[in-house]
Amino acid sequence: MAKSGMTLAEIMAKTPAVDLVRIDATTEADIARHMREDGYDPDEDIDEGDIISPAVIRKRLGMSQRRFADAIHIPVATLQNWEQGRTLMDPSARSLMTILAREPAAALRALGYGRGG
Numbered sequence: 001m002a003k004s005g006m007t008l009a010e011i012m013a014k015t016p017a018v019d020l021v022r023i024d025a026t027t028e029a030d031i032a033r034h035m036r037e038d039g040y041d042p043d044e045d046i047d048e049g050d051i052i053s054p055a056v057i058r059k060r061l062g063m064s065q066r067r068f069a070d071a072i073h074i075p076v077a078t079l080q081n082w083e084q085g086r087t088l089m090d091p092s093a094r095s096l097m098t099i100l101a102r103e104p105a106a107a108l109r110a111l112g113y114g115r116g117g
Helices: 008-013 020-025 028-037 054-060 065-071 076-083 091-102 104-110
Strands: none
Touching: 020 076, 054 065, 054 091, 065 076, 091 104
């Protein structure tokens, strides 16, 4: 079933499907409990290596945005949105960034980078 188009005014007028009151009421204790339920230690220090930033990975590889986007088969605008924080990466993109951060040569080889692919 096709969806009908919406104007910007219609989109802006819609109520978000997010419970902002519930989000605002979430305490640090709630967040820590959720982390424990998900198997994380809320008291563990954050390691810089745990933060998967496309910009950091790209710069570490010495690539321009266009070259990096081409290498991982995404539009350059998508990479720019990630790097500038306008959009969040989905789980599969975060997984790709983790692989690129840990095993860049193998990841780029598997993606066909350097063979015209």
